[in-house]
Structure formats: C-alpha cells, structure tokens
Amino acid sequence: MKFKAGLTACNSKKEARRGRCELDNMDSTDYWLLNVQIERRYVYDGDAVRGTETELSHVQFREGVIVRVIAADGMNLINTDGEQILAGPAYDGRGMLMLPSFTEKHVHLDKTLLGEPWQAVIPASGVAGRCEIEKRILPQLVTPPLQRAELLLQHLIEAGSTHIRTHIDVYPEAGTKQLEPVLNLFHSYRHQITHEVVAFPQHGLLRSGSKALIREALQQGAHLVGGVDPATMDTDLEASLHLMVELAVEAGAGIDLHLHDPDYLGTYTMKRLAKLTVDAGLQGNVSISHAFALGEVSETEARSTADLLAEAGITIITSAPHGRTLPPVPLLWEHGVNVGAGCDNIYDTWQPFGNGDILERASRLAERFAWIDERSLAQSLRLITGGRETLDAQGERVWPVPGDSADLILVDASCAAEAVARRAPRKAVFSKGHLIWDDQTGHRKVHG
C-alpha cells in the first residue's frame, strides 16, 4: 500500500529508502504508527483454538493516547470531508505485531552488579550470611549505584516494560542511602516509564530495627512498605505483620511482602496478612512476592488460602525461579487471585543469573504449567501486562481500543502465543505515546 504525496512520513529521503521512518520530533506524541499487525480473533477448529488471526493496521496516537485504529487494506486516505486522514509524522511498524507493553513487578535496581566485571556468588551459610556479604560488597563496587541501576533499567525497557516496581533496601548501616540514586534515575526517566518503589527492610523489619527508616523512605518518595519473612526473619510473626500494616496505613501506602517461608508456615503468614489487610481496609493495595508456600502445601490448604487472598484483593507476584517450587498459578487464577510477574535479582550477590527479560519469565511459567496450546500461551501474557489482554475469553479483540493509553510494544512474532513461546525479539517500545526504545536507534530520552 503506497501513501499519497503530502503524507510527511519521513523527514529525509534517506530514511524513506531505508524503509524506516523516524519521528522528526522525538518528543511528539501526535503521530501515526503504521503497518502493525494487531490480533483480531482466534481461529477455531470446533471448540479448540488453532490459531490467531491478525490484521495489518495503522494506529493514530494523540497526546499519549490511542485515538484511532484502522485496518490497512481498504483504507480511504481521504475522509468524507475531503481531508487527508493519514497525515503528519509516522513510525513504520514494518509489519511487526503490536502488543500491550509489559509490567515488571519485582526487581532490585539497587542490588545489581551489572557494569562490574564478572564475579560469582560467594557461598554463604543462610540468609543472614548472604545479607552480611551483600552489605560488605555493595559499597565497595567501582561502578556507581546510579550507573548500575540504569544499566538494569535499560535492559528492562528493552524487554518491553513501561512500568517498573523495584524494591530498595533500607537498613541501619546504609539508612535510606540506596533510595536516592534510584529515585533520581526514575526522575530522569519520568517521561519514559512509570514506577513504584518499595522500601524494603532486607534484613528484617523488626530484626534490623528499621521502622524509622521505612517511615523516612516513605517520606522521601517510596510508594510501598516492604517486608520479608515475618516468621523466620523477625521471629514475632504477628508483631512484624502488624508493624508493616501500621506503617502502610500511616503513610497511605501499599504493601509488598517478600515471603519465602515454606509450606504451612508460609500459608499461615498469608492468611494472617489477609485478615490484617481487610481489617485495615487495604484491599487491593497488598502484594506478596514469591509465596512459594502455596506450591508446597496440600491442595485443600492452597485453595482455602487462595480464597482468603482473593477476598483481601492480595496480588501474588512470582519470578518463576528454576530453583524453587512455584505457586500454583492456574489454581490461583481459578480462585480469582491476581498474579503478576517480575525478574527479581539480576546478576547480584544473591545469584549470578537473570537477563531482565520479563517475557522470558512468562514463558517459564507457560512451560512449568504446560500452557503449550495457542489459547493458553496467549492468555499467559496477562501475567506481564498488568492484566491487559488483546483478545477476551471469547477470542474477540479487546485491545487496543480508542482511549487506551499508548503503552505498547512491537515484537517480531505472528501472534501473542508465538511471542510468549518463542520469546520473540522486541523491536520497539512506546510509553504514553513516546517511542522510548527501538532496536535500530536504541534508548531515547524524552523531554516531557
């Protein structure tokens, strides 16, 4: 399909010849995204989904919002008033698949060693030992915290995420020092991504006496109260949970608790937190990260815990690590529990693995739970899109619709199912209508 003259699709002939169009104003949010495949519906064979139909389309952005989606073929370039529809700057999607952008729900931007030369994990005896090692190593690193955090943030953006939730350690030896570089980093990326910061008492809220530090961190800009293993870290499980909730209510903040504690100890902790959440009116504002215990108990226990989590509107966040039993995501979904995903530690003193690719985490979950067919693969995407789906349960398009925020990515895949299974290459990332990264020109700073 060729465009008529008058369409300023490219600002130079050279770019036109290359078949790519660059926006002449990088900060513009008023333009067309051309030639993208958008999922239209499932293809059925009887009751079974056998494939996904996509439609080559053009999408119009205005002020960071999707205002129009048109099928590319049979398109009229002139509307009924004789005006040119497709005018103005444009970005050529080159036939790539358009998907909702991703949400990274659990990382530690302050811990990563990215930027440093290779170093393996030093063996430690237990979590306490691991914490001591980290406290010793982090301050000695040559690469400044801001630089390490930015390297990781760039990986996360390249993976397709436009929203990041990071935990930042607060503890007596460092105070809230680890917060500042990351808050500054987010400030400089404020037009590119949205973020949340969890004030995370890595060494135990009670155990390390970090109550005042959490309060301070919340005042400095952290959005959520963190916590870790109320039983095995803080010993007094009740007191630990109560304090976490108290701090959250006081600051009008949410909660994101790291819970590794095993089997029935873990589910007991979750049930107590669910009760406190409802009592405090924090429904919808509480998350539990890891929650391995849900996969380590009887099915009855898992189901009853899931019901309480759903009632309390508690979200479970998993990083799908290979080395632990995972929470049973299909069971959680069955009971109406919201589940999200994150990459967690990326190359730090805790473990040397991780590439920051949230799409890979989705494919891990798909592999673990045998979501290998077209529908199951496609639906797994909602784990990493903050719940956004392209097709609904009936297989009809529900995204994008005019009015949606232009937070989306382009991937080299024929459908969402393929994107998950094959961890499709990401080609471009758009956040509130800004192009913030593509594979040809890299990261783009946006100036608001």
Add this chain to the structure above:
Amino acid sequence: MRRIIQHQQTPYWLRNVRLEQGYRYENDHITGTISELFDLWIEHGKIMRIVKTEDRNISDSLTVTTEFANEGEVELGMPISDRDAQGMLLLPGFREMHIHIDKTYYGGPWIAPTPPEGIFKRIAEERELLPRQLPHAQERAVKVLSLLQSSGVTHVQTHCNIDPQIGLANLEATVSAAAQFSQSLTCEIVAFPQHGLLRSGVVAEMKEALRRGARWVGGVDPATVDNDIEKSLFTIMDLAVEANAGVDIHIHDPGHLGTFTMNRLATMTEQAGWQGRVNVSHALGFADVTEAMQVQLAERFAELDISITSTVPLNRWMPYSLLKKHGVRVGLGEDTITDHWGPFGRGDILERAGRLAERERWSSERGLAETLGYITGGITPLDDQGNVQWPLIGDTATAVLVQASCSAEAIARRSARGAFIYQGNLVNG
C-alpha cells in the same frame, strides 16, 4: 552464512585465545578463575602447540594475522595461517544430546501444539502429521542443525522416528541433512520407534535403519507404551548387539515403574556386556522415588557406565547432585525446538546448562564452572583441584569461542558465542 574459514588441511595459528589456568583463592574459597592468552597451533585436526601469547616468537607467524571481521575483504589465494580469537575464551565444543530434528515446525510458520493429553495423543497426531511434513523434513532438519551450531554445538544426538507411517523416510531426511554438516558437526542418529517398538511392530524397519545411518537403538517406555517390559528391553538389547550399536532409550515412566524398568535395563546391559554403551533419556523415575532408591539405581548406573540425558524439566525434580555424587554421567538436551510436542526450545544448550545451574543453585564460581561438563561430555578446562586438564597438546581441536572471562561466567550469563573449531576446521559464528 556459516562456513569453514580455515580448513584443517592447512596448519594454522589461532592467536589470542583465552584459556583457564586455575582458580583464585581467598582463605579457603574460590573468588575467581585465572585465565591467560595463548596462541594455539592447529595441525591435522589437533591442538599441537599451546604457547603463551606473551612468549610468542614473531618468526612463528607465517603471514599476517587476520581478524574474522575482515573475512570478506581478504583476497582469495592469499596464504593465511593466522587467525585472531581476540581474547575470547575457548571451551570444549558443546553437545546437544537429545533432540528430534526430523519432526519439527522450526523453519515453517508458527503452529502451537494442541493441549497436552499424554503420549498416545501425540502418537496419533504423528500418523497424519509426519507424512504431511515430510516434504519439509530435510530442509527443516538443516535449519535446526544450523541453529544448534550457532549456540556452539559440535556434537548432536538426534532421535529419528521409525514408525509404520513414515517408515525410513525421516531417517533419509536426517542422514541427508547431517551430510551437509559433515565437516563441522558430529551427528549421531538414534533409530527411534516413537510409536512403540513392539506396539507398532517396527523391528524389521529398525534393523534396516541401523544399516542405513542410525548407530543407536532407541526405544520408549517398555511398560506404558509397549506393555511388556522384558520383551521390549530384550528386543532393544538384541537389536543393539546384532548391529553393534549403542542404546538410547526414552524412559518417562514415573516412580517405581520407571526405576524398575531402569533396573531391568541395567541387568540386561550387564548380561550383554554393553557397559558404556547404554543411555537413558529423561529417566524421570529418579525424580519420584526415595533417596535410598535413587542411590541404589545411581550406583548401578555408575557401575555399568549407563549414562542419562536430561532436558532439565521444570515440573519434576531430578536429583542431579545425587547422580553426580555417585558418578553417573549426565548430558543435556533440549528435546524440541518448536514442534507438536512443545514450543519452547531455544536451540541453545548453554542456556539449558544455565537452567540446570539455576535449578540446582550452583551459583558459586566452582559450581558454575563444573556445570559446563554437562554439555561437553564431561570435559572442563579445570579439574576439581583447579588444575588445567583441557586443552592439552594432542587434544582434538573441537572447541567454541565464547565472549566470557571464564566458564562460570559463560554458564551464568549465557555469554555470546563466536566462531568454533571442529576437528581443526575453523567455522565462523
């Protein structure tokens, strides 16, 4: 486009190669791996000289050093016997020990599998699918082998369907595909009766397959697929002995059904004198039984040198540390890239090794470095004392160049692979 840029017929120097030399210690624990740059003289397919780069004698160089990147600008006919590895780490060539290159969607349009409903559903699908895919089988097998090469694989063991519908056609496609890689890849073919050796009555075809390029006798679940453990195992061993071939049998059967089957296999291995020539793929029974049972079977496997190939499944806990402790050889394979069984394969065996290290929490320098052995047939540059054991003068020049400072980093960070050498032939990445 991958090609041989230096043939083994002409000896050459491979310069600036990083080789591991030992571990660095602090108190009692390992803090890092020491490596240095070397020049290797490759002659007749072997590494015949290993000289420290800093000790290089200028007169050793016959002509100018050429970087891979300049390959396109080099004139034909110009004698070249210097190649520059640019400080990349050299590791033993990787091995993909369990894959099915004959029946894949890779290279064709995206198709998701149907929901999983057990092996017989897949077998039923194959009756129609494989003949329909046959026109593409060779071309796709070539694409898969090419993909594997790009991950540093120099040795592949592929299971090829021998079933009533496809007959020997997939074998022909596999043999033809492998032939295109004869100077850059070892491709071992397992004659694999996917639909059941006894159940689908393919003994005669298996014998023929073993005459036509397959050098291993395959099999699948003597209990749940063939419904006769003794007869199925016996027939497999009989075929193997008659053809002087190895055995590589898929045993998915769970719990004590699996361990019982494997114990019977061990007994027949001993009776046939086939020690060192029998491999069990998957061996999932190990994941379900008590430690005592795991130890009993592991000891037997070690004694009879029966090896295991694992895909590092995410829904079972295979006792890798226990198997290692008892001396059982374990190799890795991805099984599928993307086919009607599963859509997740990367074609990257280094990624699979990283998955294993992550699963077993082998996060230390030594733990990670030792993981490499799972994808190199047990060869690691350093032994468990940290002494150099590879490469040594006279070793076959089959190795891969990796963008990493040490094997621990390569495993943890899934470092980029570059060119590789296969029996002296240098192939661009």
